[in-house]
């Protein structure tokens with residue numbers, strides 16, 4: 363790949379269903395933001411709804427500021443680094459999958475024959491991948507908070523004063539590399555085992571070529587996680603990490619420190635004692651790194 367192709371790669375994100383920047387995920391997040399803001403307005407009934415909408419969603423200060431400019435710069439910079447250096451050096455998901463499947467074949471011989479229906483194979487693959495993916499994200503995120511020298515890198519993500527969907531890209535290149543490596547191990551490991559066991563009969567459940575659960579996660583407001591729009595999942599808060607719960611993770615308040623490391627499921631945070639439900643009432647949060655130092 364040429365450097366200029368890597369540099370312009372972000373322009374394709376809105377057309378790529380595998381990216382959280384895909385146009386449909388912006389539309390669904392926008393619709394969810396409208397609902398949340400309308401419900402908040404109905405509770406308070408102050409001034410005009412449209413004026414408050416303009417002030418919240420389309421405020422120039424929210425979109426044009428130093429914090430968001432840094433997010434944008436890291437989106438382009440990290441993208442170039444990933445495509446020109448990390449992928450060629452560490453390898454792709456496909457290579458990792460084939461390597462695992464071949465290694466299993468070499469050391470264990472032919473896999474036993476399972477006469478499973480294709481749907482049972484697809485369902486178990488989708489579910490196992492989702493669980494391992496979510497747990498591994500939680501574990502790495504928690505480690506980045508707990509180990510002081512790793513926190514110095516993860517701090518970059520938490521230094522955002524304004525949360526916009528672009529804050530997703532605000533990560534230190536070393537953290538991006540760690541997450542890439544994690545993805546490689548998880549995808550290669552799970553897919554490699556399934557390819558070894560089921561060979562050509564393996565197919566995942568997908569939408570527009572994207573894993574169905576990953577697609578659903580992005581469609582159901584993943585872009586609101588990095589935003590100032592308070593959106594909770596109501597009774598599902600107990601099971602799923604809502605955008606509001608991730609906003610609490612970014613809060614600079616000491617009482618929110620080291621909470622909600624998870625991505626999709628609250629289960630891991632519950633087991634680790636770090637789960638903090640969002641509650642119904644919208645909270646006004648200040649985002650960023652607390653002056654006293656460590657995580658927030």
Ligand SMILES: [Zn+2]
Nearest residue numbers: 503507516611
């Ligand atoms: Zn964090």
Ligand SMILES: [Zn+2]
Nearest residue numbers: 519588608612
């Ligand atoms: Zn975040």
